[in-house]
Amino acid sequence: MIRSRAGFTLIELMVAxxxxxxxxxxxxxxxxxxxxAIKNEAFHSTLExxxxxxxxxxxxxxxxxSADSLDPVIPAPLGSDHLQFQxxxxxxxxxxxxxxxxxxxxxxxxxxxxxxxxWTTSPALSNERTLVWSSAIPxxxxxxxxxxxxxxxxxLTDETGLAFAVQEQEELKREVEVxxxxxxxxxxxxxxxxxxxxxxxxxx
Amino acid sequence: MQYSSFxxxxxVPKTRRGGALIASLIMATLLAGLGAGLVQVQTAITRRQMxxxxxxxxxxxxxxxxxxxxxxxxxxxxxxxxxxxxxAKLGGGLFWVEATEGADGQVLLRCTGIIERAHxxxxxxxxxxxxxxxxxxFFGLEEVVLRKGARVLADKDQPALVRSNGDVSLAPSIxxxxxxxxxxxxxxxxxxxxxxxxVSTGMEQARRAAVLPEILVPNLxxxxxxxxxxxxHANIGPGGLDAEELEVDGGQEVRLIGxxxxxxxxxxxxxxxxxxxxxxxxxxxxxxxxELTMEEGSVWQHEAGSISDVSLFFHGTDPVDWKVKGVxxxxxxxxxxxxxxxxxxxxxxxxxxxxxxxxxxxQVRGSEEATNLIAGVPSVPTxxxxxxxxxxxxxxxxxLTDPKNWLKQHQIEPVKSSSAxxxxxxxxxxxxxxxAIGVYQGLPSEFDFSKASSVVQQVWMDxxxxxxxxxxxxxxxxxxxxxxxNGSSSKDQEKNEGHGSHKKDGDDHKDHxxxxxxxxxxxxxxxxxxxxxxxxxxxxxxxxxxHKVNKHSNDD
Numbered sequence: 133m134i135r136s137r138a139g140f141t142l143i144e145l146m147v148a149x150x151x152x153x154x155x156x157x158x159x160x161x162x163x164x165x166x167x168x169a170i171k172n173e174a175f176h177s178t179l180e181x182x183x184x185x186x187x188x189x190x191x192x193x194x195x196x197x198s199a200d201s202l203d204p205v206i207p208a209p210l211g212s213d214h215l216q217f218q219x220x221x222x223x224x225x226x227x228x229x230x231x232x233x234x235x236x237x238x239x240x241x242x243x244x245x246x247x248x249x250x251w252t253t254s255p256a257l258s259n260e261r262t263l264v265w266s267s268a269i270p271x272x273x274x275x276x277x278x279x280x281x282x283x284x285x286x287x288l289t290d291e292t293g294l295a296f297a298v299q300e301q302e303e304l305k306r307e308v309e310v311x312x313x314x315x316x317x318x319x320x321x322x323x324x325x326x327x328x329x330x331x332x333x334x335x336x
Numbered sequence: 337m338q339y340s341s342f343x344x345x346x347x348v349p350k351t352r353r354g355g356a357l358i359a360s361l362i363m364a365t366l367l368a369g370l371g372a373g374l375v376q377v378q379t380a381i382t383r384r385q386m387x388x389x390x391x392x393x394x395x396x397x398x399x400x401x402x403x404x405x406x407x408x409x410x411x412x413x414x415x416x417x418x419x420x421x422x423x424a425k426l427g428g429g430l431f432w433v434e435a436t437e438g439a440d441g442q443v444l445l446r447c448t449g450i451i452e453r454a455h456x457x458x459x460x461x462x463x464x465x466x467x468x469x470x471x472x473x474f475f476g477l478e479e480v481v482l483r484k485g486a487r488v489l490a491d492k493d494q495p496a497l498v499r500s501n502g503d504v505s506l507a508p509s510i511x512x513x514x515x516x517x518x519x520x521x522x523x524x525x526x527x528x529x530x531x532x533x534x535v536s537t538g539m540e541q542a543r544r545a546a547v548l549p550e551i552l553v554p555n556l557x558x559x560x561x562x563x564x565x566x567x568x569h570a571n572i573g574p575g576g577l578d579a580e581e582l583e584v585d586g587g588q589e590v591r592l593i594g595x596x597x598x599x600x601x602x603x604x605x606x607x608x609x610x611x612x613x614x615x616x617x618x619x620x621x622x623x624x625x626x627e628l629t630m631e632e633g634s635v636w637q638h639e640a641g642s643i644s645d646v647s648l649f650f651h652g653t654d655p656v657d658w659k660v661k662g663v664x665x666x667x668x669x670x671x672x673x674x675x676x677x678x679x680x681x682x683x684x685x686x687x688x689x690x691x692x693x694x695x696x697x698x699q700v701r702g703s704e705e706a707t708n709l710i711a712g713v714p715s716v717p718t719x720x721x722x723x724x725x726x727x728x729x730x731x732x733x734x735x736l737t738d739p740k741n742w743l744k745q746h747q748i749e750p751v752k753s754s755s756a757x758x759x760x761x762x763x764x765x766x767x768x769x770x771x772a773i774g775v776y777q778g779l780p781s782e783f784d785f786s787k788a789s790s791v792v793q794q795v796w797m798d799x800x801x802x803x804x805x806x807x808x809x810x811x812x813x814x815x816x817x818x819x820x821x822n823g824s825s826s827k828d829q830e831k832n833e834g835h836g837s838h839k840k841d842g843d844d845h846k847d848h849x850x851x852x853x854x855x856x857x858x859x860x861x862x863x864x865x866x867x868x869x870x871x872x873x874x875x876x877x878x879x880x881x882x883h884k885v886n887k888h889s890n891d892d
Contacts, residue, residue, distance in 0.1 A: 159363075166370060170377060177381050184388055196723045200543060220721040223461040224440055229720055249664075293873035 140167070143279040171319045181324040186249055188268040188308055190237055193251070194322040196220060198231060199306040199334040208287040214238030215296040215308070216255065220336035239269055239294040242266050246315070247271050249294050268291035270315045274325040286311060286329070308332045341521045369681050370564045383849045390454035394429065394618050397449030398458040401431035405445045409717040413796050414750060416758040420730035422748055424756035430739060431753070434728070446725055448733070450739050460724040461575040463718040469669050469688040470644070472546055473497025473517070473702055476692035477671060482513045486694035486813070490516035491684070495537045506533040507715065513590055517702060536593060548671055551649055553599050553623045554790040557771040570598065574618060576790050578769025584609035584634070594618035595640060595773055595792040601626050605660065607633030615641020618792060626652045630660035637680065638665040643703045711821035759796040766791045825833055
C-alpha cells in the first residue's frame with residue numbers, strides 16, 4: 133500500500149519563509165516610504181498652502197489700498213516689518229471717494245519665540261480687531277542673519293520673516309515689495325521654510 | 337479522487353491545491369490601491385495648485401477687462417463690454433464689463449474675468465471724462481490773486497474751485513473776498529487770507545501739482561477771413577479755418593457759429609467791435625497763436641450754446657490785452673500768460689493761465705459743466721477707486737462644467753474683446769480739407785480720416801455686440817454723459833432713457849433719419865498731434881487762396 137506524501141519538506145518551508153520574509157521586508161519598506169512620502173507631501177502641501185494663502189491675503193489687501201495712505205514708506209535695503217494703509221471702498225452717491233478703516237499688517241513675536249502675521253483694523257483705537265493670518269513666521273527671513281548684511285541677496289538687510297519695502301514711483305504710484313517666510317518643522321524634525329516675494333502696485 | 341469545481345474530465349490531484357494565486361491577487365490589489373491613492377493625492381495637489389494659478393490669472397483677466405472699459409470710456413462709449421450671456425474672449429479667457437452711471441459723471445465698472453473654472457470680479461469707479469483744465473476751475477499755474485471785493489461764485493450745487501500750483505492770495509483789506517467753494521494751493525503753496533474773506537467749503541494744499549497737457553493747434557485748411565468781414569455784420573462758420581488774423585473793427589459785429597474751429601495768428605477786436613458766439617449747433621473753438629487783443633469797449637457776447645462748447649486757447653507769450661466787456665461763457669486756456677479778469681465781463685466757466693488775477697470787485701462764476709467738459713480738449717477718464725467685488729449671479733459662473741463648454745452647449749460664440757464694446761457705430765462731425773463741415777455715420781474703421789482736418793464732434797450710437805452677431809439681449813444700457821465738449825450730462829440723460837441694442841443693416845451708413853437711442857458725444861481736434869505753429873507760419877509765407885467758410889455739407 134502507498135501512503136500519500138502530503139506536506140512540505142523542511143527545505144521547502146525554509147525557502148518559502150525566506151522568500152516571504154524578503155518580500156515582506158520589501159513591502160514594508162515600500163509602504164513605509166510611501167507613507168513617509170505621503171506625510172512629507174502633505175506637510176509640504178500644507179506649508180505651501182499656508183504661504184500662498186497668507187501672501188494672497190496680503191496682496192489683496194494692498195491692491196485695494198490707497199497709495200497715499202501707505203505708512204511707513206521705507207524702500208530697500210531697510211524695509212519694515214509692518215505696513216499701515218487704508219482701503220478705498222469706492223465712491224458715495226455724491227461721488228466722493230470712500231476710505232475704509234485704517235488697517236495694519238504686521239509681524240509680531242509670539243510666546244513660543246516664533247512670529248505671527250497679524251492683520252489689525254483700527255489699530256490703537258477702541259474698536260481695534262486683530263486676526264492671525266499665519267503663526268509660523270520666523271523673526272528672520274530664510275537665509276538671513278542678524279549681522280547688518282544682506283545675507284540672502286534679496287536687497288534687504290536683516291529683515292524679519294515678514295518685510296515690506298515701499299518704492300515710490302512717478303506721480304505717487306507706489307509699489308510694495310513683500311517678503312514672506314513661513315517656517316515649520318517637517319515630520320522628520322527638520323525646519324522647512326517656504327518663501328514668497330510679491331510685488332504689489334496699489335491700484336488706488 | 338476529486339473533480340475540479342467545473343466538472344471537467346480532467347481530474348485534479350489533491351496535492352495540487354493552493355492559495356498562492358489568491359494571495360498574490362490580494363497583494364496586487366492592495367498595491368494597486370495604494371498606487372491609485374498616491375496618484376489621487378498628487379492629482380489633487382496639482383489641481384489645487386493650478387486652481388490657485390487660475391484664480392490669479394482670472395484676476396488679471398478682470399483687470400484687462402477693466403482696462404478695455406477704460407479705453408471705451410475715453411472714446412466716449414458707455415464702458416459696457418459684452419455681457420454675461422455672451423462674454424468677450426481675450427487670450428485664453430473670457431470677461432465682460434457692466435457699466436453703471438453714478439453721481440457727477442462717475443461710472444461704476446464691474447468686470448468678471450474667467451480662466452478655466454476660476455473667476456474673479458473687480459470693481460472700479462471712474463470719473464468719465466475729466467478735462468485736465470476744466471477740473472481746475474479758476475487756475476493760475478504760478479499764483480492766483482483776488483483783489484479786494486473779488487468774488488468767485490458757485491454754479492448750482494457745484495462749488496467753485498480756485499486752485500494754483502503756487503500761492504493763492506485773497507485781498508488783505510477790509511471788504512475781503514468771497515469764495516463759494518474751496519481753495520487748493522500748491523504742494524508748497526500758501527493761502528493768504530485777508531480780513532473779511534470767506535471760503536465756504538475749505539482750503540487745502542494739493543497732494544500733488546496739477547499736470548497740464550500741451551494743447552496743439554489743429555491742422556486746418558488755410559483761408560483769409562478779412563474779406564468775409566466786409567459787411568458790418570458777418571457770420572463765420574460752421575466750418576474750420578486757419579487764418580492769419582481776425583480783426584473786428586469798431587461798430588462791426590462778427591458772429592461765430594458752431595460747429596467752428598478757428599486757428600488764428602491774431603485776434604483783435606477794437607473798441608466798439610463785437611464778437612458774438614453762437615454754439616447752439618456745435619462747439620466754437622478758437623486757437624490764437626501770437627496776439628490777442630480785446631480793447632476796452634470791445635464786446636464778447638455769448639448768445640447760445642452750453643458753457644462746455646466754447647473754448648479760447650491762447651498759445652502765445654506776448655502779453656494779452658483783455659479789457660473786453662459782455663458775457664463770456666466757456667473756458668480760457670493760456671498757460672504761458674498772465675491774465676486778469678475785470679468786472680466788465682460777466683464770466684462763467686473755467687480759466688487756466690500762468691498767473692490769474694481777479695481785479696477789484698469782479699464777480700465770476702464756476703461751471704459744473706466746464707468742470708468735466710471743455711470743447712477742444714481731449715479728456716480722459718480718471719480712476720477714483722478700485723477694489724475686489726463679489727461675483728455676479730450669472731449662469732456661466734454657476735454651471736457645473738467648464739464655462740467654455742457651457743458656451744458651446746448653448747451655441748454661443750464669445751466676441752473678440754476689441755469689438756465687444758456696447759457701441760460700435762459713430763456719428764462724426766468733422767472739418768473737411770475745404771473747411772466745410774462733414775458728417776459721417778458708421779463704423780469708425782470704415783471712415784477715411786485723411787478727409788478730415790479736424791474732428792469736431794463724435795457721437796457713439798447703439799451698435800451690435802461683436803462682429804455682426806447679436807447676442808442675447810443685454811441688460812438695459814445706462815444713459816451716460818457725453819465725454820467732451822457737450823453739456824449733455826443732464827439733458828441727454830433725460831433723452832436717452834429706455835434703450836437697448838438694435839440690429840442695423842450693414843450698408844446703412846448714411847441713414848441720417850435714424851435716431852440712435854444713445855448718444856455719446858466727444859469733441860476735440862482729431863489731429864492735434866505732430867503739428868506746430870512754426871510749420872504753419874512757413875506755409876503761410878507762400879500765400880493762400882481766399883476762402884469762403886461754407887455751411888456744413890454731408891460728405892462721406
